[in-house]
Amino acid sequence: MNLTVKVWRQKNSKSEGKMVSYNVKDVSPDMSFLEMFDVLNEDLISKGDEPIAFDHDCREGICGMCSMYINGRAHGPKTGITTCQLHMRSFKDGDTIVVEPWRASAFPVIKDLVVDRGAFDRIINAGGFVSVNTGGVPDANAIPISKIDADAAFDAATCIGCGACVASCKNASASLFVAAKITQLALLPQGQVERASRVEKMVAQMEAEGFGACTNTGACSVECPKEISQDTIAKMNREYYAAKASSKNL
Amino acid sequence: MGWLSKALSGNLGQKLIMSLTGLFLISFLLEHLLSNLLLLKSDGADFNAYAEFMKTNPVIQAAEYVLFGGFIVHIIYAAIITVKNKKARPQGYAYNKPSENSSWFSRNMGLSGSMVLIFLIVHLKSFFVPHKITNTATMTIYDDAIITFGNVPYTLFYVAAMFLLAFHLNHGFQSAFQTLGLRHPKYTPFIKKLGTAFAILVPAGFAAIPLYICFIR
Ligand code: HEM
Ligand code: SF4
Ligand code: FES
Numbered sequence: 023m024n025l026t027v028k029v030w031r032q033k034n035s036k037s038e039g040k041m042v043s044y045n046v047k048d049v050s051p052d053m054s055f056l057e058m059f060d061v062l063n064e065d066l067i068s069k070g071d072e073p074i075a076f077d078h079d080c081r082e083g084i085c086g087m088c089s090m091y092i093n094g095r096a097h098g099p100k101t102g103i104t105t106c107q108l109h110m111r112s113f114k115d116g117d118t119i120v121v122e123p124w125r126a127s128a129f130p131v132i133k134d135l136v137v138d139r140g141a142f143d144r145i146i147n148a149g150g151f152v153s154v155n156t157g158g159v160p161d162a163n164a165i166p167i168s169k170i171d172a173d174a175a176f177d178a179a180t181c182i183g184c185g186a187c188v189a190s191c192k193n194a195s196a197s198l199f200v201a202a203k204i205t206q207l208a209l210l211p212q213g214q215v216e217r218a219s220r221v222e223k224m225v226a227q228m229e230a231e232g233f234g235a236c237t238n239t240g241a242c243s244v245e246c247p248k249e250i251s252q253d254t255i256a257k258m259n260r261e262y263y264a265a266k267a268s269s270k271n272l
Numbered sequence: 273m274g275w276l277s278k279a280l281s282g283n284l285g286q287k288l289i290m291s292l293t294g295l296f297l298i299s300f301l302l303e304h305l306l307s308n309l310l311l312l313k314s315d316g317a318d319f320n321a322y323a324e325f326m327k328t329n330p331v332i333q334a335a336e337y338v339l340f341g342g343f344i345v346h347i348i349y350a351a352i353i354t355v356k357n358k359k360a361r362p363q364g365y366a367y368n369k370p371s372e373n374s375s376w377f378s379r380n381m382g383l384s385g386s387m388v389l390i391f392l393i394v395h396l397k398s399f400f401v402p403h404k405i406t407n408t409a410t411m412t413i414y415d416d417a418i419i420t421f422g423n424v425p426y427t428l429f430y431v432a433a434m435f436l437l438a439f440h441l442n443h444g445f446q447s448a449f450q451t452l453g454l455r456h457p458k459y460t461p462f463i464k465k466l467g468t469a470f471a472i473l474v475p476a477g478f479a480a481i482p483l484y485i486c487f488i489r
Binding site: 195226233252 | 274275279282283284285286287288353356357359360361362363364365366367368369370372373374375378379381443446447450451452453454455
């Protein structure tokens with residue numbers, strides 16, 4: 023396959039960026055989208071040009087690093103997958119493919135397609151954990167959890183923090199990411215102690231980072247590679263209103 | 273009460289206010305539609321009597337302030353949230369395909385809401401102001417409605433506004449429940465169907481009355 027790839031090039035966070043067009047030849051339909059970028063970068067390096075910076079790590083859909091807005095959609099035209107799981111057979115010979123970084127004021131571009139997702143880390147640091155003092159390892163089956171709750175918590179826990187929800191939301195809202203973690207921990211017995219303060223702190227941090235407010239378009243769940251449900255956002259809202267009404271944090 | 277104003281000033285607090293005022297306005301629409309049906313009775317006596325009751329009953333007078341407050345708060349928070357959400361993405365995408373992941377109605381609440389607001393201003397100017405505020409009306413409100421809706425461009429404007437109201441409600445009705453966290457596998461499918469039905473039937477009911485007066489009566 024021969025393709026035209028239009029890519030956002032930006033030297034650093036301070037400089038202005040622009041779209042640059044490249045021709046990529048002899049692309050195999052079995053390559054992943056990132057491998058196609060590897061081929062393009064080899065070509066750029068051999069010509070003495072600066073290769074295109076893009077995030078990636080596991081290349082098997084579990085780390086959440088690969089962030090590309092491809093032809094107007096987060097992680098490209100397919101649903102339920104990350105960019106590294108997208109294959110070139112999803113495109114046709116002669117296609118023009120537009121690739122941009124995630125766009126959100128809370129995700130500033132560092133270089134080319136790489137954005138700073140530190141805002142997500144700071145939200146997790148604010149409360150997305152369970153505090154456990156060190157000691158003996160507890161017996162795994164000592165705490166009963168209903169199957170329904172365990173399954174729902176696990177579904178929420180599959181979030182890989184990729185940021186596709188923010189990228190595809192017209193409001194650049196991080197609600198799905200935050201709601202996934204809040205839902206997971208609110209459903210589990212271990213999460214109860216910090217339940218109210220967690221949602222208060224995580225939501226406050228989400229707002230401090232400058233993410234937009236959710237208007238329930240549902241775009242995030244459609245584009246989420248782990249297909250996290252809108253149920254989590256309703257759950258977060260319930261948790262938040264209940265915490266604000268009843269917690270003793272004035 | 274510092275905790276309360278803090279809780280209501282964040283994204284989720286502002287959305288709580290949007291959804292509660294939105295649901296309140298929905299209940300008002302139903303009341304307004306039912307009373308408008310009196311316009312279909314040809315002698316107008318019942319509609320005029322109803323209008324007189326609405327104009328003089330003290331409970332209704334109080335409710336009217338609450339209604340205006342509801343509109344104003346809904347509109348102010350709509351503006352705040354819309355501006356904040358624009359700021360969250362200062363640079364947009366060169367190429368974007370949002371229709372693949374969300375409905376047009378859900379993405380254009382600001383547009384449909386603003387159109388409803390323009391309609392609202394014209395509508396208040398036609399009936400509420402001359403009959404209630406300035407008392408400059410020279411005829412009964414029933415006669416005024418018959419003459420106003422006899423004007424074809426006015427009636428077409430009214431009908432167009434009802435389409436935009438339908439767009440607003442089509443997303444807004446179920447969205448308000450989602451914002452409140454009222455989502456459940458047993459009830460949410462029903463709420464969504466009810467929302468669609470409300471969004472079609474109520475604006476259609478409003479539009480049918482001027483259309484009947486203008487073209488059939
Ligand atoms: C009878 C009139 C109206 C009704 C029944 C109504 C109802 C609603 C409802 C139920 C929502 C959903 C709230 C939520 O998602 O939590 C909503 C959202 C919205 N409304 Fe209205 N509305 C009306 C008039 C207006 C007007 C006049 C404006 C603007 C000038 C407006 C602007 C908006 C906007 C921008 C949203 C989306 C905000 C968001 O989802 O966060 N609405 N409306
Ligand atoms: S909720 Fe989905 S889209 Fe958002 S960060 Fe988690 S995995 Fe990515
Ligand atoms: S590189 Fe790890 S999810 Fe794509």
